[in-house]
Amino acid sequence: MTAFEQFLSTLDERGTFFLMAAVFFLLLSMSVTLLLLVRRALSRRDDRLLETLKETFQEPINTLVMLDGELTADQRRAQLNILTDVTGRSTFARQTLANEMVSLRKSLSGAAATALERTFVDLGLDVFCKSRLHFTSWKVKAKMIQDLTEMNCISREELQKLQNHSHHQTLKEAILIAMIRRDHAYALRFLDGYEGPLSQWMMVNLYQQLSQVHFSHVPDFSKWFGSRSEEVVLFCVRMTQHFRQLGSVDAMVPLLHHTSPRVIAATIQALHDLNAFQVADKVARIADLFYANDTISLQVARFIGRLSNAPAHVRLLEKYLVHPSFEVRHEAVSALMAMPDYGRNRLMAEQVHREPTLYQIIQHTSDPLLR
Amino acid sequence: MIHEIFNQAIFVYAITICGVFLLLLAIALIEMNSYMKKNFFVDYKYILSSPFAPSVSLVAPAYNEGMTIIDNVKSLLSLSYNNNEIIIVNDGSKDDTMAKLIEAFDLVPVPYAWEPVLETAAVRKIYKSRNRAFRKLLVVDKENGGKADALNAGLNLSQKELVACIDVDCIIESDALLKMVKPFMEDHTVIGSGGVVRIANSCVIEEGRLVEVRLPEKLLPRFQVLEYIRAFLLGRLAWSRLNGLLLISGAFGMFKREVALSAGGYNPNTVGEDMELVVRMRRTMREQKKPYRVAYIPDPLCWTEAPSTNQVLGRQRNRWTRGMAETLWTHRALLFNPKYGRMGLISYPYWLFYEWLSPIMEFLGLTYLLFRALTGGVNWDYFFTLVLVIYSFSFFVSMIALLAEQLSFYRYTKRKDTLKMIFLALIEPVWYHPRLVWWSLRGNFDLIRGKRHWGNMVRQGFRKHMEEKMQPEGAMP
Amino acid sequence: MKILICDDDSALVSMIRFKLSRENLGEIIKAADGREARKLIEQERPDLIVTDVHMPFHTGLEIIAYVRQELRLQTPIIILSAEGLEETVLQAFNLGANDFLSKPFSPAELAIRVRRLLQKL
Structure with missing residues (x-):
């Protein structure tokens, strides 16, 4: 009986279980270690290869793209051959070339972009990418x-x-x-x-x-303004705003009465950015209804602030000077400060006593570094 | 009889802890795989140029950081993001932090208006740069109030949707904000997202930026590399998959400002303010019956200098233990409380039983063994096999973590580094782990004795070459 | 004439360099990040600078501020950036940029803009 066998025989059930578990984990750890070392070696090789490949590709790509119209057919083929000689060797090389070209394409427009696309096809990389579409x-x-x-x-x-x-x-x-x-x-x-x-x-x-x-x-995104999904409407309002679809302003106005406050706020914001100040009264009308909603109030203050000082609008902004939300007060101050007939002096004279934070906000808004 | 019960208890505890870790490991690997796949083809630059990117405030409290503050702020200013501001909160530094900032960035006091939603120590002045190239920078000079207090001042001043709270001495990767905001954009119920923290010791850092990743030369920080990889990659990733993440590291985390404010901001009366905030935010959302999620980004985005002496590391771990215990105690109502869903039924008990209790159990087990050895009642064969299981299991977990790192981010590229890490994993259970157990016990002991605050370590948590160098290389306490 | 190109996309820099050299616009020097750019500006005093906005160490905007405010040079600066958000464009011009091109861009157009700015010198 060897010492090990003797040791085994003294173990009870639990001891044997422990021993087996330990051996199991040790074996598992060893295989993981092996895998780790192999993977490390592979990644290291790939990294080195990647650097060389990128360097090799650069000059021919530049020539093919930048001199597109000037190269003769033979010269062009010669350049393409330099690339295909390398890419013929491995999938890795092909993928690297494709990646390089795609990343360049994202930065380029005009003739250079077209030339790049043509080169991509001439190199057969489109076929290569399509074959990889069947990847699991x-x-x-x-x-x-x-x-x-x-x-x-x-x-x-x-x-x-x-x-x-x-x-x-x-x-x-x-x-x-x-x-x-x-x-x-x-x-x-x-x-x-x-x-x-x-x-x-x-x-x-x-x-x-x-x-x-x-x-x-x-x-025209306004055709989805009636969508049942709040998120679709929000998306479309935002797109209308960012693509400056001025023609959709009229279609947007009914959204001021949408069931979702998020949509209403986004709508006012879009109307502001589209300079749709002809609908100011309609915006002002919903202001009281949503006085308690910080986001909507903020957008209304911003919107109204861009207008000339119609008395009704000034009154609304003055109401916002004592709004519970600090951001709304801030916006109202900025708006009133910017009005030619209102401005800092009148704010200081007539309003500042109404709310203790107003003085600070007025100071803030007057500072050129904080604008 | 009593021995039998004790034996049995330790056995059951060991088995369940292994089982739980294995389960978490599996979940973490699944999550890692799906994260890597999902982001394999993502072009983060789209966020950079998009008008839909959420606005972000980066809040970085600074206390006596004169040595490195300029480089650190410069590197924060060059982070890739558009709609952001950088708020540096000088927490009453006693050195030249403030003077250096004023000089380097041409700062002038401005009448900045803000709403003190959270109570903080007095704010002295707020500065902006006269150089328009630094217009994202806002510097707050306030009385000293500790890290949580400084972060709260930042939360007050921020006017953005999201707030990223970082340690100012951390090295943040330039695409960090782009990666951190993505979960908020994918799911509007996300209230916070945590990032991975890695060890920067011995890495090449120039002007506040990470230029080359290297394995620390000293042994102690090197162990922490392994420990961090394991904890961040595997521990937290699994919990984020389960939506049970309770801790977002104070070194780098991002929150919805509104939610953080409505939960009451950071608690200045605990040393574990980072964990406490996440628990409280989750609790608040739960109590308001709003759906929420806490996300986690496994990319290494933040690098920090780790303590390299036993003394400093010991104090850090002592503080971490106290922080965790305080948070668990403050929120004890969560334990097995179905009202709090998964957090009450799974995450909280896990933290209590396997994070807080495990060093105590380990210590008790060893003490018991010692006692039995002295009285001659130890079954040495049984003991030997038990130790072997624990050892092989912990080695296995470390190796999986290293493999996951290798397959995903692959930041330690030298072959020597890999071999060194494998060696570390082999000796860690006997060389490093016992220290952690000891420090954590000391932490609990200190907590009971009533050491509630950062003590003489106010804001010295992570890092500081200089200070460490001044302290003698202490033996294990 | 010396032209400095700073961008962290090395393939793109190489392409721009190819194009500008081809057009005989001058000697091209390149920087991969803001720090290198500052160093080259100081040492080489280029006649024209083409720079990205988001770069490691220093942003393109900081580069403009550095050239205009610290070095007090009137070297023409063209910003070439993936993001053409209004605010960034305005800020670049406010700081003293001479031209702004958004990516995707046409290298031919860039060459013409470079030539025009160089002719003004």
């Missing part, structure tokens, strides 16, 4: 969709097909965002019966894609 991992799919869209290499129909076959929420969103770029009029139809949430993050992405479209082609 949705993150790769989403990335490829993004890249192909950026390089103008995927049609709406193809995206549509992908949309139908994908189930992952984030992937679906990525496809939708890509579709906006390709055919926004079609893609935005998703808003029609949409009731789901539309996060700020989606808004950022949709806006980003839409801002790549020429402003005259951006659709």
Whole structure:
């Protein structure tokens, strides 16, 4: 009997269990360690390779893109060959080249962008990216969709097909965002019966894609003002504001009576940014109704503040000087300060006694560094 | 008989703690995987150029930071974000912090109006820079009131939707704000998001920016690298998946200003103000019956200088233990209270039983063993196997953490670093862990004795080369 | 003529450099971050600066302030940035930028703007 066997025989049930668990974890740890070392070596190799590849690609890409019109067919082919010689070697090289070109494409417009897209196709990278669309991992799919869209290499129909076959929420969103770029009029139809949430993050992405479209082609967002989803309405109000769709002002006015205070606040903000001061009275009329709502009051004060000093509006702003919300008071002071017939002197003479914080706010607003 | 019960209790505790850790580990890996996938193709620059990006105030309290304040503020000013302001709160520094700021940034006092929603020590003056390139900067000079008090002053002054609270001596990665705001944009019920903190010792830092990541040269900070990777990557990530995160590190966290204010801001009467605020915010939301979520970003976004001597580290851990215990005590009503949902039924009990209690249990177990050894009643074979299980298990957890780090962010790129980390994981259970247990016991002991405040360590929490150098390298207390 | 280009996207810098050299606009020097840019401005005194806004160490806006207020130079500065938010544009011009281009941009257009500013010197 060896010492170990003897040791084993003295263990009770619990001891044996412990021993087995320990051996199990040790074996597991060892395999994890091995995996760690292997992965480390691989990443290190990839990093080195990446640097060399980027350097190799730079000059030919520059030549192909910047001298697009000047190169002869032979010269062009020679440059392309330099690249394909390298990319022929590995998927990693192809992916790196595609990444480099896509990232450049995001910064370029005009002839350089077109030349870059053409080069991308000539190098067969569009085919490469499309072949990776059948990857099982949705993150790769989403990335490829993004890249192909950026390089103008995927049609709406193809995206549509992908949309139908994908189930992952984030992937679906990525496809939708890509579709906006390709055919926004079609893609935005998703808003029609949409009731789901539309996060700020989606808004950022949709806006980003839409801002790549020429402003005259951006659709009229007012057609979704009647949507049942609060978030869709909010989105459309914001888009109307940022794309400066002045024609939608009239359609926006009824939203001042929307059931959601968030929509009302956003509407006033949009009307302000669109300089729709002809509807000032309508805005002023809802002010009393929503006096208790800080956000709406703040927006009303901002809106009214931009107008000339009609007595009714001045009275409203004076009411806001004693509003419970500090921000509203602040806004009202700024507004009154900016009025030619009102200004600092009258505020100091007539109003400052009404609310102890007003003096500070007036001082704040007068300081050039704080404006 | 009594021995049997004791044996049994320790056995059950050990088994459940391993089980819970394994479960958390699995959840963390799932969450890590989905986070990496989700952000694989995200272009954060879209947030930078978007008019829809939420506005952010960065609040950084500074106490006697004259050595590094200028570089740190400059690096905060060059963070990639548009709609933000940087609020530096000088918490009554006794050194030249304020003078240096005034000179470097051409500051002048301004009549800044704000609403003192939260009570704080008196604010002396508020400054802005005359240089328009620094228009995001706001400097507050106030009487000393401690870190929580300074943060509250920042919360008062902020006029933005989100407030990021950081330690001014931390090195923040330039895309940190872009990454931190994303969860708020994805889900409007998010009330806070926490970031990972990493150890900056021996890293190359120039003008307040991280230029090269290196493993600390000293052993003690090196252990903390491993400890932080494990805790942040695995511990907190799992809890964020379960929406049960109770702690957002005070070194770097972001909150909805409105919610933080309505919860009452930071509590200046605890040394664990970072954890206490999160618990209170969650509690407030729950009591108001509003849906909420606390998110967590596993990217390493914040780097901090870790204590490199036993003495300073001991004090830090002592304080952490007191902070945790105080928070748990303040919010004891949560324990197993179904009214507070998951927080009451899962997170809180976890913190109580496995974070706060585990060093105590460990200590009790060892004491008991010693007692049995002296009275000759120890089954050494049994003891040996038990220790082996615990050892192999903790090594396994560390290795998984290292692997997760390798597969995700891969910040320690040298081969030597990887080998060193593996070696650390092997010796940690005997070399480093016992110290943690001891400090945590001391923390509990001090708390019972009534040491409630930061003591002589006001705002010296993390870092400080200089001060550490002045302190003798103490042996384990 | 010496032109300084600062941007942390090295592929893009390389492309701009290619284009501007090709147009014989002068010698091109490049900086990958704000700190390097400041150093080069001080040492090399470029005749024109093309800079991004968001860069490590110092923002493009700080670079303008540095050139105009600290060095008191009238070197033409073109801002080339991914974000064309109104506030940033206004702030850049207020600080003394001569031109502002938003990405995506056309390198040909940049070359013409550079040439025009250089001719004024």
